[in-house]
Amino acid sequence: MEKATWFSTWFDSPYYHQLYASRDDQEAKHFIETLQAYLKIAPGAFVLDAACGKGRHAKMLQRHGMHVEGFDLSPSSIEEANRLANKHLRFFVHDLRVPLPKQAHYDVVFNFFTSFGYFDEPSDNARAFQTFAGGLKPDGILVMDFLNPTYILANLVPEEVVKRGAIKFHIKRWEENGYLYKSISFEDQGKSYAFQEKVELISKDDFLAYAEQAGLTFINLAGDYSLAKFDEQKSPRMIFFWAKK
Structure with missing residues (x-):
């Protein structure tokens, strides 16, 4: 049996959710509204929340009229998220490094709140980007929200x-x-x-390289949840936008 990773045990612990209880629905609501104003995703679009946790972002996406699916490695998180499920919002257990059940299906794939960088091998990062790209329709968009290592x-x-x-x-x-x-x-x-x-301090250039290898084209990089212009020294986040061409 494969040895359990730190993220599969800690993220599945009730203490993880207790410690990070401040990550609330209002925060998610504001960010999703800002993203929707920028992306203008059409009602009825198919979107994926990759590494969705308990589904707080997925829930907000569905309120904008999208068909939303979310997955996470943590069974307990998905059990909790499934309390939100309806005919346009569903959740499943899945690993970022494994190809998605539905290929070329999603108009937008989201990866929120540094739900990346947990692997020991760079090849696993590359595999995850292949997972993202594989799930996207042609011209689909990948949005990734990650910490800015410099800041x-x-x-x-x-x-x-x-x-x-x-x-x-x-x-x-x-x-x-x-x-x-x-x-x-x-x-x-x-x-x-x-x-x-343990989170890898992945650089902006490395992210751009992973995306390019996966066949994704860079669109934009924002530096915070208001989508302000990225500044290497001052921006707390790196919020990437790529398209599958």
Whole structure:
């Protein structure tokens, strides 16, 4: 049996969702409205939320009249997301590195909130881009929302304590060998827990290269959730737009 990855165990933990409870529907609603004003996706379009978590973005997309599917590696996240499901909104468990069940099907594929960069091998990043491209119709759009490594490292908070209910999450962050690490330790009901996140600090140029290899054409790069122009030093996000030509 394949060894469990850190993201398959941590993302499937109830403590993950408790720690990041501040990622709320209002945040997702605002970003989706901004994206829709820019992309003008037609009602009835088929869109995919890749690595969708509990479906907060997918839900907002469906409210704009789209036919939405979302997938995630975490069974517990998909179980939660399925509470939102209806005839125009469905969810399934899937791995980014595996070709999608529906090929050349989607008008737009979204990958929100740094739901990428978790793999140890660059070849897995390339495989994920092939997954995105394979699912898109000709002229379909890929939208990827990822952290800006330059900004993150310049503004890194090495250590903090975050309280959620009765639990105090002790968090440490550091950079090592091209990855951003976050250790998370806490106690609950007398038991100690420890998890670690690891995200590759993928550069803008590497993203552009992965997309080009997958047959995607660059359209635009924004720097935050208002889609302001990207600035390498000042922008907190890298929000890419590519088209399948």
